[in-house]
Amino acid sequence: MATPPAASTDFASLPEVDTAVFTAPLKRPAHVGEDWLEPAQTQYTAEDDRIWDDLFDRQMSVLPGRVCTPFLEGLDRLSLGNGGVPSFERLSRELGALTGWSVVPVPMLIPDHVFFWHLANRRFPAGNFIRTRETFDYIQEPDVFHDVFGHVPMLTDPVFADYMQEYGRAGWKAMRYNRLKALGALYWYTVEFGLMMENGEPRIYGAGISSGPTEAIFALEAESPNRIMLNVDRVMRTDYVIDDLQPTYFVIESFEDLYHQTVERDFDRLYRSLGPSFTYANSAVIDVDDVLHRGTQEYFLRGGRGSSAKPV
Numbered sequence: 001m002a003t004p005p006a007a008s009t010d011f012a013s014l015p016e017v018d019t020a021v022f023t024a025p026l027k028r029p030a031h032v033g034e035d036w037l038e039p040a041q042t043q044y045t046a047e048d049d050r051i052w053d054d055l056f057d058r059q060m061s062v063l064p065g066r067v068c069t070p071f072l073e074g075l076d077r078l079s080l081g082n083g084g085v086p087s088f089e090r091l092s093r094e095l096g097a098l099t100g101w102s103v104v105p106v107p108m109l110i111p112d113h114v115f116f117w118h119l120a121n122r123r124f125p126a127g128n129f130i131r132t133r134e135t136f137d138y139i140q141e142p143d144v145f146h147d148v149f150g151h152v153p154m155l156t157d158p159v160f161a162d163y164m165q166e167y168g169r170a171g172w173k174a175m176r177y178n179r180l181k182a183l184g185a186l187y188w189y190t191v192e193f194g195l196m197m198e199n200g201e202p203r204i205y206g207a208g209i210s211s212g213p214t215e216a217i218f219a220l221e222a223e224s225p226n227r228i229m230l231n232v233d234r235v236m237r238t239d240y241v242i243d244d245l246q247p248t249y250f251v252i253e254s255f256e257d258l259y260h261q262t263v264e265r266d267f268d269r270l271y272r273s274l275g276p277s278f279t280y281a282n283s284a285v286i287d288v289d290d291v292l293h294r295g296t297q298e299y300f301l302r303g304g305r306g307s308s309a310k311p312v
């Protein structure tokens, strides 16, 4: 691959995306501008608030002892269990004082380049809507519960907060090399489905795990999935599942370890060596892996979601 022109380091302006870059086409609703921000957070109904409270209680019945300490501290510091969907304005004020982040409402999944731009400027885009009773157990599109309960507590940790900003900045380079898929895998296996060692045991920090009751147990306790120490280069070459539990979880030593592995990696060199598709299957264990647990993959071999396979 020829070296593309240098990426802009003007992270304050929304990046332009070349039409050749492989990215999901999303149709922008008429009421939002190029920043994809809703004019205001939704006025939630009493039933919406009850759904938040019930989801909160359900997660808190499984997370203590499984989720990492910074998550529980963040939940507490931001009073996310005070009843009802939290106000983004209040969260932004309190997070702003802690780590300089804010929470901004978006109507749906937003395009990669807009997402990178918000993260690079310490704005976390959170889905405005909340799931219904009918979709209480599983929704594919992230709602306010996933985004605020799962992601926002982690933004109170100063090192993780810096990692998220650096991730956003890394988007500029990934777009320049047309390697959004590889950078997306890094987000998936860290911010969404990451585990971290704490007192010698893996604990949850990924929002995709902490915001769902089944995966919180499956990720840590099931025989089925692999649990492998994170190597950034390897992860960026690894395919992932978007609509079921993960066949593999990657484990970090600490947020400092994650930050340094990512920020100190020369992504220019990495992107030049990466092809447009993934090298490793999502269930693969390769000879250089530092394996904590080699999974049986039983859940997936029995058919995964929609089959009678039991996760745990």
Ligand SMILES: [Fe+2]
Binding pocket: 142, 146, 147, 151, 192, 207, 208
């Ligand atoms: Fe998420």
